[in-house]
Amino acid sequence: MIQAFGLTSNPRKAHPPAVDDVSFEAHAGRVTALLGAPRAGKTTALRLMLELQHGRGITHFRGRPLHQISYPSREVGVLLGDVPGHPARSVRGHLRMLCAAAGVPARRADEVLEVVGLVSLREERLGTLSRGMDRRLGLACALLPDPHTLVLDAPADGLSAREARWLHDMLRAHAAQGGTVLFSTAEPKEAARNADRVVTLDHGRLVADQEATEFARTRLRPRVAVRTPHAARLAALLVKEARTDRRSVEVVREEGNRLSVYGSSTADIGDAAFRHGILVHQLADEVGDMGPGAGTRAADGERPAAMTGELGVPLLTDERPGGPQSEDGPPGDDQGRGPANPDPEEVRLQPGHGGSVLKRPWAGHEAAPATEPHPADEPLPASAPSVVMSRDLPGFPVAEDARIDADGHLDPDGRLLSGVKPAVLTAEVPGTPGTGPTPPLVAQAPDAAHTASLRAADSSTPDLPGMPGTRAHADSSPSPDGSLTADALSALPPPISVRPAPSPLRPLRYELRRATGIGTGFLTCGAVLALSALMAVLLARIGHTPQARLFAAWPREVPLPPAALGAGLLGALAFGDEFRHPALAADRGSVPRRLGLLTAKLLVSGATALALGFLTVGCDAEVLYVVYGRELAEVPADWLSLGASWFGLVIGCAWAGVLAAGIFRSTTAGLAAVLAVPVVVVPLVQKALAGPTVRTAADFPVRMREVLLLQWPFGGERYLAAAARVLVQPVGGALTLSLTALLCAYLLATLRSRVR
Numbered sequence: 001m002i003q004a005f006g007l008t009s010n011p012r013k014a015h016p017p018a019v020d021d022v023s024f025e026a027h028a029g030r031v032t033a034l035l036g037a038p039r040a041g042k043t044t045a046l047r048l049m050l051e052l053q054h055g056r057g058i059t060h061f062r063g064r065p066l067h068q069i070s071y072p073s074r075e076v077g078v079l080l081g082d083v084p085g086h087p088a089r090s091v092r093g094h095l096r097m098l099c100a101a102a103g104v105p106a107r108r109a110d111e112v113l114e115v116v117g118l119v120s121l122r123e124e125r126l127g128t129l130s131r132g133m134d135r136r137l138g139l140a141c142a143l144l145p146d147p148h149t150l151v152l153d154a155p156a157d158g159l160s161a162r163e164a165r166w167l168h169d170m171l172r173a174h175a176a177q178g179g180t181v182l183f184s185t186a187e188p189k190e191a192a193r194n195a196d197r198v199v200t201l202d203h204g205r206l207v208a209d210q211e212a213t214e215f216a217r218t219r220l221r222p223r224v225a226v227r228t229p230h231a232a233r234l235a236a237l238l239v240k241e242a243r244t245d246r247r248s249v250e251v252v253r254e255e256g257n258r259l260s261v262y263g264s265s266t267a268d269i270g271d272a273a274f275r276h277g278i279l280v281h282q283l284a285d286e287v288g289d290m291g292p293g294a295g296t297r298a299a300d301g302e303r304p305a306a307m308t309g310e311l312g313v314p315l316l317t318d319e320r321p322g323g324p325q326s327e328d329g330p331p332g333d334d335q336g337r338g339p340a341n342p343d344p345e346e347v348r349l350q351p352g353h354g355g356s357v358l359k360r361p362w363a364g365h366e367a368a369p370a371t372e373p374h375p376a377d378e379p380l381p382a383s384a385p386s387v388v389m390s391r392d393l394p395g396f397p398v399a400e401d402a403r404i405d406a407d408g409h410l411d412p413d414g415r416l417l418s419g420v421k422p423a424v425l426t427a428e429v430p431g432t433p434g435t436g437p438t439p440p441l442v443a444q445a446p447d448a449a450h451t452a453s454l455r456a457a458d459s460s461t462p463d464l465p466g467m468p469g470t471r472a473h474a475d476s477s478p479s480p481d482g483s484l485t486a487d488a489l490s491a492l493p494p495p496i497s498v499r500p501a502p503s504p505l506r507p508l509r510y511e512l513r514r515a516t517g518i519g520t521g522f523l524t525c526g527a528v529l530a531l532s533a534l535m536a537v538l539l540a541r542i543g544h545t546p547q548a549r550l551f552a553a554w555p556r557e558v559p560l561p562p563a564a565l566g567a568g569l570l571g572a573l574a575f576g577d578e579f580r581h582p583a584l585a586a587d588r589g590s591v592p593r594r595l596g597l598l599t600a601k602l603l604v605s606g607a608t609a610l611a612l613g614f615l616t617v618g619c620d621a622e623v624l625y626v627v628y629g630r631e632l633a634e635v636p637a638d639w640l641s642l643g644a645s646w647f648g649l650v651i652g653c654a655w656a657g658v659l660a661a662g663i664f665r666s667t668t669a670g671l672a673a674v675l676a677v678p679v680v681v682v683p684l685v686q687k688a689l690a691g692p693t694v695r696t697a698a699d700f701p702v703r704m705r706e707v708l709l710l711q712w713p714f715g716g717e718r719y720l721a722a723a724a725r726v727l728v729q730p731v732g733g734a735l736t737l738s739l740t741a742l743l744c745a746y747l748l749a750t751l752r753s754r755v756r
Contacts, residue, residue: 001180002026002149006493007048007057009041009204018044019055022206024199026182028062028148031168031175033195033212034184036292041204042184043080043153048496050078050151056493061149067499073102077142079152082134086518086581087127091118091137093517094126094583095144100513101584102145103505112140116170132163139170150174152183156190168194188289192216202292219290223252224266226259227282234269234278235259241272257281260288501585503594511574511600515608520577521570525612528566529619535562536620540632548642550624550632551617559678563616564653567609571657572670574601579665593662593750601658609654613647645732652735653677659742663749673742681734 007022019041026032036042047053051066058065061075069075085094095109113119116136121129129137135155142150150171156164171181172194185191191198191212198215200208208215228234235251238261242249250262261269266283273280504510515521532553539545539555554561560568578584578591585591625633636642653674661670 001028001062002032002049002151002182003060004045004049005058005060007045007055007059008493009044009048009053009055017055017204019048019201019204022057022201022204024206024209026180026197026199028180029175029178030196031171031181031183031194032197032199033191034182034199034201035186035188035191036184036201037186040186040201040292042186042201044204045201046080046151046153046182046184050076051496051498053496054498055496057496058494067497071103071145071505072502073147074145075147076149076151077145077147079138079142079150079155081153083126083138083141084581085126085583086577087125088518088520089126090123090517091126091129092122093513094137095140097510097513097517098141098144098583100506100510101504104145108144108146112143115143116140117166131158132160135159135163135167139167143174147179149180150182152181154185155183156185164190188215188219189287192220200292207292221262221288221290223286223288224261224264224269225282225284225286226261226269226280227257228259228273228278228280229257230278231257231259233276234273234280237272237276237278238264238269260286262288500594501592503592503596504584504600507594507596507600508603511597511604514577515574515604520573521608524566524570525608525615528562528612529615531562532616533619533623536624537627540624540628547632547634547636551620552646553616553620559675560653561616561649563613564650565674567605567612567650568653568657568674569667569671570608570612571601571605571654572661572667572674574605574658575661575665576667576670579661580667591665593746595750598658598662598746601662602655605654605658606651609650610647613650617646648732649735652739656735656738656742659739659746663742663745673738677734677738678731681738682731685734685737 003025005023007019009017009019011017018039022041022045024032034042034045044053048055048057049059049066051059061069066072066076083094089097092109092113095112096106099106099109110119110122113122116139118133118136118140121133124133126134126137139152139155142152152171155171156167159167168190171183175181175196183195192215195212198208198210198212199206200210200215208219210218226234231253235253238249238251242264248263252260252262254260266285270280270283272278535553535555536550539550539553545555549555552561552563575591582591591597621633656674656677657670659670660673661667664670664673
């Protein structure tokens, strides 16, 4: 199950926090909906739960916070938006790559493809998927490690009715197997139809936590949608006929020529429009939304707001104090039922309890001051109302056996919930015109013994898990200078720290599948080979180019050969694509800087650069032999040192691209770092080495053997001498210096992120 305690986001400047002290539970085996209008704080609450955003609070997934779970993806499957995969990658290849990251067998990809119904589309590219197919793929990614909990942000947003129904059936099946499902939505009907429990947010605060049946009963009401060019005339007519027939009808004026009628039917409205010659363009049954917190304001002791339509236009209201009376009631306009031609913007016939009408107590006067409470065994006066504040509809009557505590909290089981002060609730009682105000209805205050027991129970209540000092929240207060005191800080929920995403469990396998899953690497290698062969032929035709540079297709006027540039581009893409399409951290939008992942990328990019350099030399030599003969294809005498320099150059460029892209989070920055080596660093190294030399490092390998007391097998002195010659060259020294600086910067960024 999920237990969220005190979720609070950090406020931005003068704005209030997007989520303020939200606590709720989502039980295993059930589907829980997090409902709220746009910008109500749903996504922020989910991100706080998943520790993706800084704030306060704590969330337990089966008793443990997310940062204490060794493999979070195996506990919580997350779907926050679209699948951030490379558009050129296939569906099956994307899932197989994520299998390596999650440490599950590759066959699991085929299993989830069958579960979500994407077997026929497994070779489709991600960029060609429709909205519904993308949602299926996102659900497959969440189900890949077989998690116990699913957390989804607006999963059915933008889907067709068929796709949405399929998606919620999948979530229901996961809950039926014992899993926990939490999804957010802005549609009350979707929440009532597909969830077992509905948690409602409004402006970042929790306003309701109800069973789905209770939610549907208190918030959703049937209504008739009417569209007519004579909206005001039809509204006044419906209210007048309802008053005449003693029926409870509400009419809501909405935008344009639209009406929403509660308490009537399409047949009655159609008949009335036909009798009076009113043109009707639309007449349909709908389910209306009463707004967030409907049915809970009475339980919270708040005054329910005036019932409005979806666009905020107030309901038509009957402002007459008396309202409809019995058949022998006092005479008046239209038999005591108000004016004959009511103003459609000022008249409302409100459904009451037993046909009576209660005027909202805050519409025309304030609540009466507290008076002496009535004894518990003394009946209330006959003129006093016997019902107050409906749970079925905000502002309407409730049953007589319902009890209200001193703070105005309504208990459906008849028990007082909390409070020690008497509350005064007033409501104007139907009576004859001119009758004075009704004596206030006073709730019985709990006695001293009951108050003491409540305080004792509160003091014995343990702290919330992971939230010490939560009981002292009521006693915490800011200091005179406005800053929070130590007691106030101890009463706040613990801060939420955003941690980087975990490294892939099988990083080398992940990197191999990532690199070979798209055609970018193969296209780059093909372009490099073709360009190198063409440049080698042109350089040989012009002449005055050393043979070593002919094999590398490296003219003196160009800072780097095509093979080195291609290797650097492939290295930059290794990290650049991760940040552009963060499949590893789809919910975080950033790639983890882990040493295991870096090692895998360096190995794969180095092997790719080595193969590219070897193929480039081989292709250039073969092309030169075919075009110009054997003379230009002969192997140089110092091939060992030249080969070491060549392979060191291409591998160094690839590693420079990897490190720079990992530091600056961009493919362009990685390629720029590769180009900066010959353009910027090499001139600096040449200038440093241009001075006079007093001593040289002659016989360096021999002295190394004497110091380390090692015998170099198979002529190891030659290889060591070749490596030393590569390092003392300007390009080799500059590349070594650049790689050292980039590696140190990468390690510093990694340590800095861990410390933060």
